[in-house]
Amino acid sequence: MEKTSEPPASTPPLRYKKPRILTIDLPVSLAQRLRGAGYNVLPGTFGRPYKVKKGDDFVPIIAKASVPHYAEQDIVAIDLTPPSLADRPQGEKHTSFGELDWFAKASWGEIDPRPRVMDWLRDDSNRILRSGGAFILFAEPRLHQKMVLASFENDYFREFQVRREIEEDNWSILSVLDQSHLRVEAEFGTDIKVTRGLGQFSSFLHRHVPDATFSATLHPLSRLSEHGDGPVFVPLATNKFGDTVACVLFPRKSGEGLVLILPHFVDKEKAVADLIEAVLPEMLPRLFPDHEGGRWVHRVEYEHGAVLERKAAQLEVQRKANEEVARLEREIDAERGRMGFLHGLLTKSGIALVDDVKQSLEFVGFTRLANVDECEGSEVNKQEDLQVLDKSPTILLEVKGLAGLPTEGDTLQVTKYVLRRIRQWQRADVIGLSLVNHQRNLPALERDHANAFTEQQVQDAMQNGTGLMTTWDLFRLIRGMTQWGWPSAAVKDVFYGHGRLSQIPSHYRPVGTVVHYWTANGAVSIDLSGDTLRIGDRVGYIFADGFIEEEVTSLQFEKKAVSEAHPSQRVGMKTTLNRDEIPVGTRVFRVASFT
DSSP: SSOOOOOOSSSSSSSEEEHHHESSOHHHHHHHHHHTTTTTEEEOOOOEEOOOOSSSEEEEEOOOBTTOOOOOOOEEEESSSSSBBBBOOOOOOOSOOOOEEEEEGGGSSSEEEHHHHHHHHHHHHHHHHHTTOEEEEEEOOOOOOOOOEEEEOOTTTTOOEEEEEEOOOTTSSGGGGGGTTTTEEEEEEEEOOOOOOHHHHHHHHHHHHOOOOOEEEEEEEEGTTTSEEEESSEEEEEEESOOEEEEEESSSSSTEOOOOOOOEOOOHHHHHHHIIIIHHHHHHHHGGGOOOGGGGGGGGTSOHHHHHHHHHHHHHHHHHHHHHHHHHHHHHHHHHHHHHHHHHHHHHHHHHHHHHHHHHHHTTTTTOEEEHHHHOOOOOOOOOOOEOSSSSSSSEEEEEEESSSOOHHHHHHHHHHHHHHHHTOOOOOEEEEEEEEEETTTTTGGSSTSSSHHHHHHHHHHHTTTTEEEHHHHHHHHHHHHHHHHOHHHHHGGGSSEEOOOOSSSTTEEEEEEEEEEETEEEEEEEOOOOOEEOOOEEEEEETTEEEEEEEEEETTTTTEEEEETTTOEEEEOOOSTTTOOOTTEHHHHHHHOO
């Protein structure tokens, strides 16, 4: 593996000695273009993946990279897209078979040597970043290739001895990109929304995002460092679900550099050239000392005192902002840990799902809960998963995480447990509840909630006196409870019904339905069919993703202001929501006081 190389003799003379730039696995024409513009740039590569005979054996990882003067670089631009697959390794094994070396399992029929090269360069990369350098990466999903550090200990028997498993992957070029700090999920798409208000970066993305694609989403973990003092993660662009597809890692400490992670542009050469020529000189002027032109007059030794005072104040504001961002990140991590069971309701199955359901019910306010497997141990006849013992009747919960929709066998199973407990306890105040995390491999809003249970399943539940509920129902109830301060009892009431259980708290009283939205007036027309509605009341709306509440401040009936409206009337009501937020057909509830 080469760390040094000289440019061809025919290259144009340098106009800018600084910054030193290395492009890795990007088109060679990019380096030629920047060199032609006078930049000190060289092309490089982490090496090509290569074919091996597919099998279960481990084979040596043979890397041949070219990374000229790597430790001296100021800007490193990397395309994480794997180069084209070679028919064979490009080099030779790095050690004898008796020495420790890197091996990879041949089960894919190909070996990617880039993680080995990145591990070799990582210390230098970290030093480049700490000293104010910049990294530009085009994101790809993490490569999960099974690798080990091993050797053949016996020349005669060639016994393969594994010292340890190797955790490095195709993101191992920097410590802040380690899988324990940055989760990278494989997801492909073209719908990219640029974050506003981020100055040069927002403008740059707007120039290049049209026709761009992404193959990975980015999720920061552990504040991007072992001790929580890593850079600040700032999303630059998101997909339609709000997941980050482009970001910048800003330094917390003065003098450190940044990492820019981008989706795949149609013309990466043009995009990187734009960054080098227009964006980074403004963001990191210290890297471009020969690029200043007339801006040298703004150096400290020439600047006016009043300007220097304001610059110092500006840096102090930035320092405080970074500290505040770090504090909020810690609070976000803590809150996610405290409420982690909520996401478990939508993703887990088996024992893990039962545990998160139990925590959810405790959060709602149930205090006497029994995990049957923990209380009674494994028995020949399986029992229900959870018991709610707060009051009569006792609720038996059967919890299931399913890839598809529940079958009749799934929803009827709890009935068997109810009958068994009635006989065992010799009392009849026992009801059952089937709680299912259906289609759990899909995002919650993409699931078929309307048909989570068939008509026959609902009828059977009504006849058997059992309830049916999805974990999405429970998730929404808890979010509504935390957001709007609902009383615990109003949510607990929901669990004591039959058939398809209500998805709304018991203190929500039906009022009517939205039949029109008046854009000019910011008002809705509601056909009243339930409670009387009065000025000063609080109303709630139920939407696909949850609940929203607001105060009733103005009512009109037949174009006249009124203080209250009654069932069978069509009433106009001012709203703080816009047309897209409260579509026709939205159900309206009066939020009653709970006693």
